[in-house]
Amino acid sequence: MQEPNRRVLIAANAKGNDSLREILAHEPFKHWHALHADSFLQVRFYLQHMNCDVVLVDEGLCCLEGWEELDWLATRGNAPVLFLGERAPETFARAYAQGVHMCLPRDWTLTYPPLLAAALERAALQRKATKEHGHVKEKLGQCRRQIDRLVSLIWRMTPAESAQPHWFTQRYMMERLQEELARCSRHGLPLTVALGAVSAVSDDERVLLPDWTSDVLLQSKRRCDVAGQYGMQGFMLILVHTSEAGAQVCCRRLQERLAQAHPAIPGPHGALNTSFGLASVTAETRNPQTLLRRAEEDLERQRTVKLDTFVTEDCLA
Numbered sequence: 001m002q003e004p005n006r007r008v009l010i011a012a013n014a015k016g017n018d019s020l021r022e023i024l025a026h027e028p029f030k031h032w033h034a035l036h037a038d039s040f041l042q043v044r045f046y047l048q049h050m051n052c053d054v055v056l057v058d059e060g061l062c063c064l065e066g067w068e069e070l071d072w073l074a075t076r077g078n079a080p081v082l083f084l085g086e087r088a089p090e091t092f093a094r095a096y097a098q099g100v101h102m103c104l105p106r107d108w109t110l111t112y113p114p115l116l117a118a119a120l121e122r123a124a125l126q127r128k129a130t131k132e133h134g135h136v137k138e139k140l141g142q143c144r145r146q147i148d149r150l151v152s153l154i155w156r157m158t159p160a161e162s163a164q165p166h167w168f169t170q171r172y173m174m175e176r177l178q179e180e181l182a183r184c185s186r187h188g189l190p191l192t193v194a195l196g197a198v199s200a201v202s203d204d205e206r207v208l209l210p211d212w213t214s215d216v217l218l219q220s221k222r223r224c225d226v227a228g229q230y231g232m233q234g235f236m237l238i239l240v241h242t243s244e245a246g247a248q249v250c251c252r253r254l255q256e257r258l259a260q261a262h263p264a265i266p267g268p269h270g271a272l273n274t275s276f277g278l279a280s281v282t283a284e285t286r287n288p289q290t291l292l293r294r295a296e297e298d299l300e301r302q303r304t305v306k307l308d309t310f311v312t313e314d315c316l317a
Contacts, residue, residue, distance in 0.1 A: 005031065005033055006031055006032050006033065006053045006054075006120075006124055007032070007033045007034075007035065007050070007051070007052045007053050007054075008024075008032050008033070008034050008035070008052065008053060008054045008055070008056055008120060009034075009035045009037060009043060009046055009047070009052040009054070009055045009056070009079070010034055010035065010036050010037065010056045010058075011037050011038075011039075011040065011042075011043045011055065011056065011057045011058065011061050011073075012036070012037075012038070012056075012057070012058035012060060012061050012084075013038060013058065013060045013061055013064060014038055015060070016058040016060050016061070016084075017036045017038060019110055020034075020036075020056070020058075021034070021036070023109070023110060023113050023116060026113040026117075028113055028114055028116075028117030029113070029116075029117060029120075032120065035052070038061075039061075039065065040061065040065050040069035040072075040073075043055070043069075043073065044072075047073075047078065047079070051078065051079075052078075052079045053079060053120075053123070053124045053127055054079055054080055054081075054082060054120050054123045054124055054127070055073055055079050055080070055081045055082070056081075056082045056084060056120075057070060057073065057081055057082070057083055057084065057100070058084045058085070058106075059083065059084060059085030059086060059091060059095075059106070067094065067098060070083070070095065070098045070099075070100065071098040071099060074098055074099030074100050074101070075099045079127055080101040080102075080123040080124075080126050080127050080130075081099070081100045081101055082100065082101065082102050082103075082104060082119055082120070082123055083095040083100040083102070083103045083104065084103075084104050084106050084109055085103065085104075085105070085106055086105070086106060086107075087105040087106075087107065087108075101123055101126065102119055102122070102123060104116065104119055149232075166218055166227065167214045167217075167218060167227060167228055167229070168226065168227070168228030168229070169228060169229055170228065170229045170230055170231070170236075172228060173226065173228040173229070173230065173236050173238070174288065176226050176228075176238060177193065177238055177288050177291075177292075178288060180226075180238055180240060181281065181286065181287070181288065181291070184281050185286060189240070189241055190241060190242055190243045190246075190280065190281065191238070191239070191240060191241075191242065191280065191281045192239045192242045192243065192244050192246070192247035192278055192279065192280040192281070193236065193237070193238060193239070193278070193279050193280075193291055193292065193295050194236070194237040194239060194247055194250075194251055194276050194277070194278050194295070195230055195234060195235075195236055195237075195276070195277045195292070195295045195296060195298075195299045196217075196230075196234060196235045196236070196237065196251075196254075196274065196275065196276050196277075196299075197233065197234045197274070197275050197299060197303065198213050198233075198258065198273070198274050199233070199273050212261060213235065213258065214227070214235070215261075216254075216257050216258055216261045217235065217237070217254065219257075220253065220254055220257045221237065221250075221254070222239075222250075224240050224241070225237055225238060225239050225240065225242075225250075226238040226240075237250075243280060244278055244279075244280040247278050247280070248278065251276040251278065254274075254276075255274045255276070258274050259274070273303075275299055275302040275303045276299065276302060277295045277296060277297070277298035277299025277300070277301075277302060278295060278298055279291050279292070279294035279295035279298060
């Protein structure tokens with residue numbers, strides 16, 4: 001079934017455009033909308049500002065302006081190119097060498113419109129399949145990056161000598177938080193939970209960040225503090241015997257360490273954004289759910305403030 005309102009861009013000299021206008025008035029082309037260009041410069045302009053399903057190039061325009069433009073359309077354009085020319089083997093061979101998708105004899109095309117209609121439909125289907133292939137390829141790349149990230153997380157959480165022995169799973173962190181809250185309740189000691197998030201501009205960098213983030217945190221935290229995973233892109237610190245004021249000092253130090261470690265990442269990377277959300281044990285936050293909710297709310301506030309500051313500084317610059 002033909003899709004309505006398909007667009008074909010016709011590149012031909014004035015005589016060629018007039019002939020093709022007459023052909024496109026026939027019944028097989030009722031679902032096609034034609035744009036006519038009498039120069040390759042105009043063709044480029046149209047392709048830069050709108051999507052076309054097919055580009056039909058007449059040999060007369062190539063002879064007038066040069067075959068190099070045909071090579072550009074066929075190799076770097078976003079639509080399949082049909083070539084309309086005289087029935088000469090060397091002409092069609094040259095057109096195929098320039099990268100066109102299909103060659104049509106001009107005399108047959110002008111005398112038998114169904115031939116051009118069938119060629120346009122075939123080229124449009126090819127463009128649709130190419131676009132779908134591109135979308136599938138993009139989604140496959142995203143899936144592979146997610147798999148790489150998951151495998152990396154699993155490796156770091158594996159209880160083996162080669163894995164990081166002090167970077168714990170989220171399940172362990174929740175169990176440890178229960179224990180520390182019970183100890184805090186018994187002895188009246190201060191306790192603060194810090195939730196952290198590290199992000200950057202590049203998608204590739206977001207995949208790499210967790211690996212070196214955990215290394216820096218483990219090297220920078222106090223021996224008594226507990227560090228581990230929280231969510232897919234976050235982490236948790238249980239700061240024992242620490243008030244909220246002390247936790248703020250600790251988190252500022254960790255932010256500085258993360259910023260210093262950032263330039264050591266290989267490859268291009270953008271601005272690093274590290275945020276912490278804090279929640280200390282009080283009479284209202286003596287259970288894990290309330291404590292974590294307070295920390296998540298504080299983390300969201302800190303990220304919002306940093307984003308607003310970044311946008312303001314960028315506008316002023």
